[in-house]
Amino acid sequence: MKIFLKLVNNLMAIMIITCISSLSVSAETVAASEQTTPTINVATETKVVEINEESFSCIRDMTPVRHFYVDNLLGDIDSTLAAANNPKGAIYPTGSVVQLVPTEVMVKRESGTFPATGDWEFFELIVNESGSKINKRGFVDVTNRFDGNCFTCHVPAKEKWDFICESGHGCEPIPIDHAMTGALQRSDPRCGEAVPEDGDWMALFKLKAMISIGLTKKWFEDLF
Ligand code: HEC
Numbered sequence: 001m002k003i004f005l006k007l008v009n010n011l012m013a014i015m016i017i018t019c020i021s022s023l024s025v026s027a028e029t030v031a032a033s034e035q036t037t038p039t040i041n042v043a044t045e046t047k048v049v050e051i052n053e054e055s056f057s058c059i060r061d062m063t064p065v066r067h068f069y070v071d072n073l074l075g076d077i078d079s080t081l082a083a084a085n086n087p088k089g090a091i092y093p094t095g096s097v098v099q100l101v102p103t104e105v106m107v108k109r110e111s112g113t114f115p116a117t118g119d120w121e122f123f124e125l126i127v128n129e130s131g132s133k134i135n136k137r138g139f140v141d142v143t144n145r146f147d148g149n150c151f152t153c154h155v156p157a158k159e160k161w162d163f164i165c166e167s168g169h170g171c172e173p174i175p176i177d178h179a180m181t182g183a184l185q186r187s188d189p190r191c192g193e194a195v196p197e198d199g200d201w202m203a204l205f206k207l208k209a210m211i212s213i214g215l216t217k218k219w220f221e222d223l224f
Helices: 002-044 077-084 150-161 178-186 200-223
Strands: 063-065 068-072 096-099 104-108 120-128 131-138
Touching (some): 063 077, 068 077, 104 150, 120 150
Antiparallel strands (some): 063 068, 068 096, 096 104, 104 120, 120 131
């Protein structure tokens, strides 16, 4: 009988300990969930990207990456560079600005602004010595001066490369090569004096010829 009582006592003690420890676990769980709520709020707080004509200036004042330039309107250039230099592709952070030529810009807007374009807003600028004028801005319906739709051309690079075409990211190649885009960057009128390199004059000459052929073709199509 004594042994039996001892056994019951021991069992009770074990049960009480188990109960207390499970209580403390659930208390910890509550405490943890209470703690995580404010952290989530901080993480989802959206910083507003203010964009006006002052947001854009000399392309060469931005940070060069391979053959294009990047910046971040919220000051987080390190995260933008990390995305641009990620060999596996990455989602660019809010505020990122990407430019290949002085007149065409992509700006990464606040998360959730326009899911179809991955929150990229497309801009077509008019640039001269006194600065930039926003000619067109928007998401899926902006066209460049050759009547090409920015979104349609960039969408094949959506999945892995966050709409950044470069070469080999799935976009159809454009006939404007890096000799031409480099020459346009070195002669951005917003930067003051051009800083031409060998071959720039010929690259710009070829580009102008291509544009005039394109315009002639459009005039011909419109006529018939
Ligand atoms: C005909 C297709 C086409 C159209 C239209 C077009 N793009 Fe692009 N864009 C490209 C391709 C292809 C590249 C990559 C070129 C390269 O580096 O060889 C590119 C490059 C860029 C880049 C540099 C980053 C990258 O994706 O490589 C930016 C920024 C850009 N385009 C913005 C625009 C904007 C803004 C518009 C509209 C105003 C526009 N593009 C219209 C095809 C297009």
